Amino acid sequence: MSETYTASITAPVNIATLKYWGKRDTNLNLPTNSSISVTLDQSDLKTTTSAMTCSSFTKDRLWLNGEEDLQLSESKRLTQVLANLRLKRKEKEAKDASLTKISDWFIHIVSINNFPTAAGLASSAAGFAALVACVAKLLQLDDDMTELSKIARQGSGSACRSLFGGFVAWEMGEHSDGTDSKAVEVAPLEHWPQMKACILVACADKKDVSSTSGMQLTVKTSDLFQKRITEVVPERFEQMKKSILDKDFELFAELTMKDSNSFHATCLDSYPPIFYMNDTSKKVVRLVHKINAFYGKTIVAYTFDAGPNAVLYYLEENEDKLMTFIYAMFKNLNGWENKYNGDELNKFIKN
Numbered sequence: 001m002s003e004t005y006t007a008s009i010t011a012p013v014n015i016a017t018l019k020y021w022g023k024r025d026t027n028l029n030l031p032t033n034s035s036i037s038v039t040l041d042q043s044d045l046k047t048t049t050s051a052m053t054c055s056s057f058t059k060d061r062l063w064l065n066g067e068e069d070l071q072l073s074e075s076k077r078l079t080q081v082l083a084n085l086r087l088k089r090k091e092k093e094a095k096d097a098s099l100t101k102i103s104d105w106f107i108h109i110v111s112i113n114n115f116p117t118a119a120g121l122a123s124s125a126a127g128f129a130a131l132v133a134c135v136a137k138l139l140q141l142d143d144d145m146t147e148l149s150k151i152a153r154q155g156s157g158s159a160c161r162s163l164f165g166g167f168v169a170w171e172m173g174e175h176s177d178g179t180d181s182k183a184v185e186v187a188p189l190e191h192w193p194q195m196k197a198c199i200l201v202a203c204a205d206k207k208d209v210s211s212t213s214g215m216q217l218t219v220k221t222s223d224l225f226q227k228r229i230t231e232v233v234p235e236r237f238e239q240m241k242k243s244i245l246d247k248d249f250e251l252f253a254e255l256t257m258k259d260s261n262s263f264h265a266t267c268l269d270s271y272p273p274i275f276y277m278n279d280t281s282k283k284v285v286r287l288v289h290k291i292n293a294f295y296g297k298t299i300v301a302y303t304f305d306a307g308p309n310a311v312l313y314y315l316e317e318n319e320d321k322l323m324t325f326i327y328a329m330f331k332n333l334n335g336w337e338n339k340y341n342g343d344e345l346n347k348f349i350k351n
């Protein structure tokens with residue numbers, strides 16, 4: 001029996017509250033702006049990845065949600081990510097002759113998402129983060145998450161942020177080789193444990209414009225885009241980090257909603273236009289603003305990635321207030337308990 005090594009890991013979905021949209025280098029996945037995300041709790045949406053390497057394997061193989069990806073060798077991003085991880089192992093082996101030369105062995109990878117893939121729920125982020133963290137563990141690399149984030153970024157830009165929990169920034173960097181384009185922790189989840197997220201799945205189908213082709217169309221054709229990357233986002237990046245460190249929910253929420261709107265505006269300003277939000281998404285936007293107006297303060301924020309599904313951020317203390325209204329709007333759908341039907345809802349409906 002040949003010698004084998006195995007590793008297993010889970011990585012959570014991260015949802016950007018300050019969006020990455022646009023690449024200045026498509027090969028290295030270098031962004032045109034810095035971004036910020038909140039990595040959801042591990043128990044919710046996540047990818048679980050296991051890997052095995054063995055001297056007798058004859059090729060790299062990947063199974064995604066139970067089906068083998070037979071195009072693996074044609075996936076430039078995946079092969080680039082694996083090559084970078086193997087290179088790190090090779091460097092380690094060169095320094096320590098007692099190490100088995102597993103950098104030359106092929107790897108089998110099994111990856112499972114517990115949520116719809118490619119439906120604007122950041123599946124590629126969790127997927128590539130899990131793959132990088134898992135293979136790094138398999139190859140016994142000593143690199144920290146920020147170092148690994150530079151490899152995960154090459155698989156899918158937003159994946160670099162999923163290597164951390166909590167509040168994470170992806171610093172765009174300035175160098176053309178990508179050595180300073182990396183994810184860093186702004187604050188761990190424990191810093192602001194009262195922050196909660198709720199995902200409203202408006203449609204779980206695969207999106208029809210991938211984020212890669214969507215963002216490059218925006219870069220090429222949108223007039224709004226230049227203002228967004230040079231003026232709007234750099235200022236928002238600093239403000240949002242401060243709002244997180246200060247636990248200023250109202251400011252965090254306002255910046256999050258404005259940034260989602262700004263990103264979708266550049267999509268609409270692309271030519272031909274890209275529509276990720278649908279009528280249900282717009283209904284959610286209106287509802288959130290109505291709820292905040294009803295309470296006279298911002299208690300909930302929405303954000304939409306490259307798809308119609310809404311992610312709502314709120315503080316735990318406001319969960320019942322928020323769910324009352326979400327229930328009122330979507331109670332005809334399955335899966336609700338009829339526990340949110342109080343006086344507040346009646347007042348709101350009369351408004």
Ligand code: PMV
Pocket residue numbers: 015016018019020021035122124125156157158159211212305306
């Ligand atoms: O990482 P990608 O290539 O799937 O792009 C992600 C783009 C957004 O989700 C819309 C924004 C973001 O920062 O995650």
